[in-house]
Amino acid sequence: MNERELVRRLQAKAGRAPGLALGIGDDCAIYRPGAGQELVFTTDLFIEDVHFLRVSTPAEQAGARALARSLSDIAAMGASPRFCLVSLALPSWVNRKWFDGFYRGLLKLARKYKMALAGGDMSHAAKLTCDVMVCGSVAKGKALRRSGAKPGDLIYVSGPLGGWKHKKQPEPRIELGRKLAGKASAAIDISDGISLDLYRLCAASNVAAKIDRVPPLLPGATAKQALHDGEDYELLYTASPKVSVPGFKIGSIVRGRAGSVSYMGRPLALKGYDHFAGNCS
């Protein structure tokens, strides 16, 4: 496999997206934004032996998960994904079958949201290393931020928690995010467990939070996993009690030290995933 051949193979499968004037094959992709839209951007790494294990991750699932991490961030902004750029450094164990499977999984998830693969980069490395940038669009001023939560707001999670591994495929909450845009006061995707992500939302909003209900759990998951495990692809968000939003109520925003969170009346420790603490999923 050489780079030109791989690029040609991808061009044929990259898909189209509204506004994408030029995709794979030039120095840059070209996107023409619609009137009244603002764009949101996120990028997420997906690395062998850090985010996934080669032995336990089929190629298609690896491709889907590599994209889903960024899609979950797009969902948390209330935006619609438009296109992605995929940088991929390949180790020598990757053969054509794995390569094709990886992009099949990634592009299957991309098609679900009518988004295109618009470009990227390729190189080689000792461990498979992928970085996926996604651009999404949302009506001007309607993007959800972490910083808008106010005392009295209710806190919601979008679905049962405790580790996505109980599901067959990651399912980022794009549809729900779109519904929340302009309604929720703040949102974040649960990438590192409720404890760390609710801390982040509260710190950004300069408020505190109390959780007074056990969060909804995936079958077989424990409350501890829901509080401290990552990669759930669910959203954590707040809304005024006057606004009706879908989801599971778990508590409320209160005045207090910025970022402090209580769970059933006791302070909740920060035990979420931190890459520099040496965790490995």
Place this chain on the structure above:
Amino acid sequence: MNERELVRRLQAKAGRAPGLALGIGDDCAIYRPGAGQELVFTTDLFIEDVHFLRVSTPAEQAGARALARSLSDIAAMGASPRFCLVSLALPSWVNRKWFDGFYRGLLKLARKYKMALAGGDMSHAAKLTCDVMVCGSVAKGKALRRSGAKPGDLIYVSGPLGGWKHKKQPEPRIELGRKLAGKASAAIDISDGISLDLYRLCAASNVAAKIDRVPPLLPGATAKQALHDGEDYELLYTASPKVSVPGFKIGSIVRGRAGSVSYMGRPLALKGYDHFAGNCS
């Protein structure tokens, strides 16, 4: 160093850019495009032992080169860079001094073009791995593509070639690219030597090319290096003889087999950099 601390350190130095409504610290960055603009996007990997050697690359230079690779693509589209996202996987040898130096070099180059660091991701890896996405803007319809060259057009390079290592710092041709927008018929950045990049431009434009002058050379560089070496940060572009553009004329576009290039009357072999041929700079 933990991730929250590193993110806080970067937030303070990330800079601002027109249109960037939200930078580091949320699930996504938010950008509000100006009226009449189209956006261009590129991403480039920069990996230890593939693109740079730790022993011979000071941290600041590594940061500047990581960004310059993408800026050169932005220049080739005739666009102005607006913001970047930086994904960085750090090996255990990286200490705070190196980390700070890397971002100092990257942000110094970013400030030169009034662009901001708008976000990114961080993780760990055995080898330092960086992926830099840059978004640029250009007036609608004025972006330069590889595919517009026509028989009779003249071929130019923007400056002396033969390997950027003869220079102290990479200098992507942003200013020149802006001048060429709407004037040049096609453009590409020279990332893999003239032979491979002129092949790419001609293949995209469905034309052939003849080079009838030795390209301008950096002091100490050979014509062979100029033809087949990469990472020059110069542009290769074509323009109608009726249009006046700056640069060094090296030949002209002719009818012929798409992508075929002759040099001083003889076919030019494709010897440019291909990551999957196992090269390492």
